[in-house]
Amino acid sequence: xxxxxxxxxxxxxxxxxxxxxxxxxxxxxxxxxxxxxxxxxxxxxxxxxxxxxxxxxxxxxxxxxxxxxxxxxxxxxxxxxxxxxxxxxxxxxxxxxxxxxxxxxxxxxxxxxxxxxxxxxxxxxxxxxxxxxxxxxxxxxxxxxxxxx
Ligand SMILES: [Zn+2]
Numbered sequence: 606x607x608x609x610x611x612x613x614x615x616x617x618x619x620x621x622x623x624x625x626x627x628x629x630x631x632x633x634x635x636x637x638x639x640x641x642x643x644x645x646x647x648x649x650x651x652x653x654x655x656x657x658x659x660x661x662x663x664x665x666x667x668x669x670x671x672x673x674x675x676x677x678x679x680x681x682x683x684x685x686x687x688x689x690x691x692x693x694x695x696x697x698x699x700x701x702x703x704x705x706x707x708x709x710x711x712x713x714x715x716x717x718x719x720x721x722x723x724x725x726x727x728x729x730x731x732x733x734x735x736x737x738x739x740x741x742x743x744x745x746x747x748x749x750x751x752x753x754x
Contacts, residue, residue, distance in 0.1 A: 613695040613717030620716045621681065621698070625673040632666010635659075694720050 636659040643654045652658065683689045684698045691697055697717025702724045705712035711724040 613697050617697040617716040618681075620700075621677040622674060625670040625677065628669040628673055629666050632663050632669065635662035635666065691715075692717060692720060692722065694718050 639649075639653045639662055640659040642650045643659075644650065680689065680698060684691060689698065692699060692715035695715065695717040697715055699713035699715055699722055702711040702713050704710075705721065705723075712721045713724060714721055
């Protein structure tokens with residue numbers, strides 16, 4: 606798998622890394638808000654000033670963004686190697702399963718073209734895809750046993 610329409614792949618990358626960008630922005634906004642309350646008298650302002658909360662909020666945003674980006678990069682690599690089944694329309698990665706709107710059980714939205722895929726179909730995919738590979742591997746093993754002295 607892998608490849609597919611370039612515009613869909615671009616959209617997939619954007620949707621994969623968007624949460625990391627939002628985490629970074631959230632950390633920055635949180636840091637700015639905590640910085641803003643520092644001059645204010647009272648609990649939060651004092652706490653923010655003396656335990657340097659803005660820096661912690663910013664660092665937490667960066668750490669969360671890195672964690673999300675790391676997970677998405679692993680998913681992308683597995684997808685690129687064909688370990689994760691993709692959309693059968695455009696070949697892109699699918700979002701985590703969610704309850705479908707019309708009571709059809711769980712479905713996964715394609716990150717590229719946006720098509721909804723029933724989860725039941727994709728439970729079968731990993732078993733169906735490697736079958737020709739397994740048969741070919743067995744045939745090669747038999748051939749190598751026969752040709753060996
Ligand atoms: Zn798709």
